[in-house]
Amino acid sequence: MTGPASTDPRLAPPSGRGLDGAAEGGHRLRGTDSVRRMGLIERYIDRLPFAPSDPIVSLNEGSTPLIHAPRLSERVGADVYLKYEGLNPTGSFKDRGMTCAVSAAVREGAEAVICASTGNTAAALAAYAARAGIRGVVLVPDGKIAAGKLAQALMHGAEVIALRGNFDEALQLVRQIADAHPIALVNSVNDFRIEGQKCAAFEIQEDLEGQLDALCIPVGNAGNITAYWKGFRELHAEDPSVSLPRMIGFQARGANPLVRGEMVANPETVASAIRIGNPARWEEAMTAMTGSGGSVSDVTDEEILDAYRFLAREEGVFCEPASATSVAGLLKHGAGIEPGSDRQRIVCVLTGHGLKDPQTAMDESTPVIPCEPSLQALEKVLIR
Numbered sequence: 001m002t003g004p005a006s007t008d009p010r011l012a013p014p015s016g017r018g019l020d021g022a023a024e025g026g027h028r029l030r031g032t033d034s035v036r037r038m039g040l041i042e043r044y045i046d047r048l049p050f051a052p053s054d055p056i057v058s059l060n061e062g063s064t065p066l067i068h069a070p071r072l073s074e075r076v077g078a079d080v081y082l083k084y085e086g087l088n089p090t091g092s093f094k095d096r097g098m099t100c101a102v103s104a105a106v107r108e109g110a111e112a113v114i115c116a117s118t119g120n121t122a123a124a125l126a127a128y129a130a131r132a133g134i135r136g137v138v139l140v141p142d143g144k145i146a147a148g149k150l151a152q153a154l155m156h157g158a159e160v161i162a163l164r165g166n167f168d169e170a171l172q173l174v175r176q177i178a179d180a181h182p183i184a185l186v187n188s189v190n191d192f193r194i195e196g197q198k199c200a201a202f203e204i205q206e207d208l209e210g211q212l213d214a215l216c217i218p219v220g221n222a223g224n225i226t227a228y229w230k231g232f233r234e235l236h237a238e239d240p241s242v243s244l245p246r247m248i249g250f251q252a253r254g255a256n257p258l259v260r261g262e263m264v265a266n267p268e269t270v271a272s273a274i275r276i277g278n279p280a281r282w283e284e285a286m287t288a289m290t291g292s293g294g295s296v297s298d299v300t301d302e303e304i305l306d307a308y309r310f311l312a313r314e315e316g317v318f319c320e321p322a323s324a325t326s327v328a329g330l331l332k333h334g335a336g337i338e339p340g341s342d343r344q345r346i347v348c349v350l351t352g353h354g355l356k357d358p359q360t361a362m363d364e365s366t367p368v369i370p371c372e373p374s375l376q377a378l379e380k381v382l383i384r
């Protein structure tokens, strides 16, 4: 359904440039088009359910860097890259899905959006609802979301409801509310979320020229792995020379329903973003992993925190604990590399920025060093 085009200047339609960002005629001016980061819908409008005249709610999300990880590559014996999704506008991959879900909701005339969240979806919803000028409501598990995410949701003016329950209960409740009232549900059960998130697969294949062997990814509610698999399949269907990577999902040991093959009633993990016991996209995630020759396995909180510190200290990349699950899993379980095969290319998705969860970062670091304001005191601390 397409409503009337909005007159709100914040909801500008895409400018209609080509996929590579070049203006008609191919001429680029330094400092304008060549360094401008396009929004996700604008960049991939040909592959998304939007028309150029649609109102688009964007914060120039997507186009995140794919960073080579030399030390991780050495440990694994493969070429490993990090898809650093923490560099999206609100600091997580959720912005990709949210630009699509909120744009579609606005197109359909919604005046309010709602989600259940372990934190990142809440932050993204809050920002995009603010941008759209509509009401944003988030249900989060009380006391179980990282400080940065809560600060974002509150600062963007969302109504934040702390549920005395877990994510799975919150999701059940928002589904019921959205069925009964005119409020749009933008959890990843909403297909527009999957459409937006699939675009990360396009970016990776563009950067790697279509040659990727395996994707390692944390799995919580299972929307993201579903989205990547859809993106890879779409590219492969158009051009069979583009590889279909093995989809390797990792869960935290205390929140591992896909590994166990049954719901986890009381999920627990330091990786609060993936503290989920009953993923909404369960079947699709399993199809992605089995259909691609991949797998699902789990890692302990200790292994997650080891990978979290390793990435920060050895690669200079700060992600949140849930994101480090992809690297912890790769280090522990590998990525299905057959002995004797050619050197493989692996991408680990780092789903959220480390600044989201300052408390865990400080808990996992050495304390600050106190010092009196004198040269002597400073030398005593520094010169060993």
Ligand code: F0G
Pocket (backbone or CB within 6 Å): 092, 094, 116, 117, 118, 119, 120, 121, 122, 188, 218, 219, 220, 221, 222, 223, 224, 225, 273, 274, 320, 322, 323, 351, 352
């Ligand atoms: N990593 C981070 C940082 C996340 O926030 C999430 C999910 C995931 C991984 C897992 O992705 O759910 O698509 O399998 N966070 C959701 C939220 C649940 O509410 O922010 P998934």
